[in-house]
Amino acid sequence: VLHQVEYLGLKENIRVRRAGFAYRRLFDKFLYRYSILTPKTWPSYRGNPREGVEIICQTVNMDLDQYQMGRTKIFIKNPESLFLLEEMRERKYDSYARVIQKAFKKFTARKRHAKLKEDACKLFLNKKERRRYSINRNFIGDYIGIEYHPALQALAGKKERIIFAATINKYDRRFK
Numbered sequence: 001v002l003h004q005v006e007y008l009g010l011k012e013n014i015r016v017r018r019a020g021f022a023y024r025r026l027f028d029k030f031l032y033r034y035s036i037l038t039p040k041t042w043p044s045y046r047g048n049p050r051e052g053v054e055i056i057c058q059t060v061n062m063d064l065d066q067y068q069m070g071r072t073k074i075f076i077k078n079p080e081s082l083f084l085l086e087e088m089r090e091r092k093y094d095s096y097a098r099v100i101q102k103a104f105k106k107f108t109a110r111k112r113h114a115k116l117k118e119d120a121c122k123l124f125l126n127k128k129e130r131r132r133y134s135i136n137r138n139f140i141g142d143y144i145g146i147e148y149h150p151a152l153q154a155l156a157g158k159k160e161r162i163i164f165a166a167t168i169n170k171y172d173r174r175f176k
Contacts (some may be wrong), residue, residue, distance in 0.1 A: 023076040030074050034085055036092045062090060085090050 025033075035041040038059040045052045053074050057067055062085075068075045077080055080110035107152065 017112050022079045024070075026073055026075050031056070033088060037085070037088055060085065 031041065031045060031049050031052045034056050035043075035045055037056055040055050040059070041052050050069065054069065057074075062081055066077050066081045068077075
């Protein structure tokens with residue numbers, strides 16, 4: 001039985017708990033789990049794991065009396081400090097997930113828009129009434145050359161896109 005107690009680390013666990021520390025973890029494992037919390041250790045930290053753990057603790061503003069560094073492990077006193085680390089970690093992962101979702105939604109929206117545009121062009125292919133034998137070409141946009149006309153640029157704005165444009169020769173034929 002004594003061999004099992006020593007093998008499972010129960011003596012060390014009891015000693016750590018009596019000293020008032022609720023959590024202990026090897027530097028490597030702690031660094032692997034919480035490295036996302038600081039840009040210095042994320043996405044890969046190549047330095048000494050002990051220094052990486054110290055960087056994480058300093059970045060999250062953990063008080064020096066809340067944790068203690070051993071030779072191979074970090075010891076955290078209050079479970080609240082650990083819960084705070086976990087909450088910060090979850091928020092980081094949530095923000096990264098939102099960025100990935102945004103990029104994916106943008107990608108699918110662009111694909112869908114291109115398909116709708118292609119389908120719209122296919123609807124009118126070879127169904128022209130006025131100039132039946134003119135060239136079938138896809139609609140691109142801006143046919144009035146807005147980049148060469150500063151007056152039109154001022155009207156349209158920088159981020160607006162011209163969807164339809166036509167040149168008007170006369171707008172009221174009665175008054176000539």
